[in-house]
Amino acid sequence: LNSTGIELATQSDVDLDRQLRVDGLGNLIAGLCGGMVGYLGVAYSLLNYKAGANSRLAGLVASGLCLVILFWGAPILAYLPRAVMGGLLLYLGLTLLVEWVYDAWFKLSRLDYALVLLILLIVATRSFLAGVGIGIIIACLLFVVSYSHVHVIKYAATGAEQRSNVERSFLHLKELNEKGKQIYIVCLQGYVFFGTAHSILDHVRQCFGNPELPKIRFLLLDFRLVTGLDSSALFSLLRLKQLTQIGKVA
Template sequence: MNKDLFKHIKSDAPAGLVVFLVAVPLCLGIALASGAPLFSGIIAGMVGGIVVTSFSGSSLGVSGPAAGLAVIVLVAIEDLGSFETFLVAVVIAGALQVVLGIVRAGIIGYYFPTSVIKGMLSAIGIIIFLKQIPHAFGYDADPEGEMDFVQADGENTFSELWNMVDYISPGAIIIAFTSLLLLILWEQKFMKKIKLFQIVQGPLVVVVLGIIFGKLFAGGAYEITSEHMVNIPVSEDFNGFLGQFTLPDFSTITNPQVWVVGITIAIVASLETLLCVEATDKLDPQKRVTPTNQELRAQGIGNMVSGLIGGLPVTQVIVRSSANIQSGGKTRLSALIHGVLILLAAMAIPNIMNMIPLASLAAILLVVGYKLAKPALFKEMYKKGWLQFIPFVVTVFAIVFTDLLVGIGIGMAVAVFNILLTNLKNPYVLKSTHDATDEHYQIVLSEQVTFLNKAQILRELNKVPDGAELFIDASKTVFIEHDVLEIISDFKESAKFKNIKLKISPLDHLDLNGFNQSLGQLVVTSEEAKMHGENELKVIDSINPKL
C-alpha cells in the first residue's frame, strides 16, 4: 500500500463504514442461503475486503461472498457430503482463477455491450429495492443475501411483498421511515453545504438512530426482537473466535467431483467478477479502468485464502461496490477499511453489531437500489434508440424474473440478435441513375457479406428491370460468403434472358475458390470499375435500411 492510498481518507473512511454496515448482513444472509456455517460468510467478507483489495487494481470494487453463487454452494455442499470437502473445491477454484488471470482471460469482460451492463445495474437496483421492502416493514423471513427471483423456500420476490402484510412490525416501520427521511435529507444540497454533515455520513446516523430506537422500544408494543437484528456469531473469548475457522479436508482432493465443483465455481465467479468490474467502472465518477487480468488473479488469491480458512467463495460484488460509490468512496482504501471493520467487529464488538435493526439497513439499501435504477436512466437509454433500449430493458426484466447469470445471458442473446439484424439490413447500397436512353444500377456491397444477406441481395437483384445495366461493386468487401457468390453467378445466367448488362468490380483481393473463373468476363478492370462509379449522373434511389 503506498502513501497515495490515504490521500482521500476523509471520503474513504465514511464510505468504508457504510459498506461494512451493508456487507455484514449480506455476508450472513448469503451464508444462510448457501447452507453454510454463518461465520463462513463473515470470513469471506474479511478476505474480500483485506486480501482481494490488497492485490486488486480496482479503485472502487468491493469483494465478498456473492449471492449468485449461493445455489451452487448449497448443492455442492450437499453433493460433496461435508463443508470441509467443499472448501477444497474453493481452493481449487482460486488456483484456476489465478491461471485465468495469467493467460489474460480478463479480456472476456470487454465483450459485454454497454446496454446489457446498464441493464444489469438497473435490474440489481430494482431487486435490492424490492427485496428490502419486507425488511423495512419488519418481515425478515427471506435471507438477506438471496437475490434470485424464485427463493429457496418456494416464494418469489413479489409473493414476499404479499406475505409481509401478515407480519408488519410498527417499530420496524418507524425506524425504516425515519431512516429514509434522514437519508433523503442528507442528499439535499443545502445539507451538503454544512461542514458537520460533510464529515458525518447519513448512513452512520441512521445506524446509530436504529440502535437508539431499538433500546427505546424494548419491552413495549414496538419492540424490535433479536430475529429482526443483525446476527453476528458471538464468541466468549479469542480462542472461541479462532475456533470458528474451518480447515479444508485435502484428503478428498483426488475426488473428481471436487474438481468439477472447483471448475464450476471458478468459471461462474470469474464471470460475475468481470461483469461487476465493467459495471463498477461505468459507475465510477472518474471513469477509471480496472485491469481485468489483475482482478482475476486477485480474486483467485482471495478464494484460495478463503477456502483455506473456512470461508465462502468470493467475487467482486455490485451491491457493495455501488454502495461504496454512492457513499463517496474515492480509492480502494474504502474497501480495505470495510474488510478490517468486519474483522474487528467479529472479534471485538459482535454484541454491539447485533443491536442494529435490519430495518435501518433496509433504508440504506433502498436508497442504493433507487440510485441504481433511477427513472432518468430508462429515459436516457430510450433516447439512444431501440438498438440500445431493447437489450437494456430485456436484461432488466430477465434478471429481475430469473437470476443474474440467466438474465445476462438473455440480454446478450438479444444484443447479438440486434447485431445480426443490423448486419442483415445493411449488406449493400443500391443506386440507380437514368439518362435519356439507358438505365444504370449499382449495388455496393459492404465489408462483410454472409448467408444472412442472401434474401435481401436476391430481392434487390430481382428489382433490376429488363434491359438495364447493373454494376456490382465489391471493392470494399473483405469477406463474401459462397452462398452470395452463387446468387450472383445464377443471376449472371438469368441476366442473359433479360438483356441485363452485368459487370462486377475486381475480386482479386478475395479468396473465391474458383468463382473468379465462373464469373469470367463479367469482372471488369480497376479503371473500368472507377469509370462505372464516376458515370453515375444522378442518384434517384438509395437503399440503406435503418432500424
C-alpha cells in the first residue's frame, strides 16, 4: 500500500517484488540483531524525493548516521535532557494512538475497529506479544468466517441448459433436449475448505430429494475455477460419492 502511494506521488514505477524481498531480508537481519521491524515510510520517502534526494545515497546516509549513533552516540545521548527523550516517547505513543484509535474509526469497519481496541487493551494489560498473538488468531478466525460466506457454487445447470461447443446432428440434439435434464452440472469456484465444502453436499442432496426435478442420472462437478481444497473438502466429496452410489448416479 505504501509503495503504491509512492508510485502515485512520484509518478514512477516501483518494483514491488524487489521491495518486499528487501524489506523481508532487512527485517530478518534486524530481528537477529535485536532491532525493530521496519517498512517503507511514505512521509520520509516523499520528503527525500521533494528535497532532491532521489538516489540510494539518501538511504546510505541515513543508515550510516544510525550506525554512528549506535556505536558512538551513547555519550552524546547522555547530555540530552530526560524531558526530551520522554517527550519523544510520548509523541510517538500519542501519534500511534491517534492513528489507530481516532483515525481508524473513520477507515475501518466496526468489527476490525473492535479488534484493534482489543489488541490495544491486551497490550496495555498483558504484553505486546500476547496482544499481537491473540490479534493474529482472531484475525484468522474472522477471515475464515468471512470467506465461508462466499458462495463456492458459481452456478448449477442441467445438460439441457448448458451445451458443449461440439456440432451435433439433429437427432443428437433432440436426444439431449429430451434427456439432458438427467445431467446435473455444478460449477465450483474459489478455495474449497471446511467452511464451504459442506454447502456443496447440501446443495446436491437437496437436488436429489426435490420431487419437482427430474431424476438425476449423471452428476458433473466442474473444478476449473477452483484454486485449491483442503482435507475436509475431500471428506465432503467422498460423502458426495457415497450419496451418488446410493442414488445410482454416475
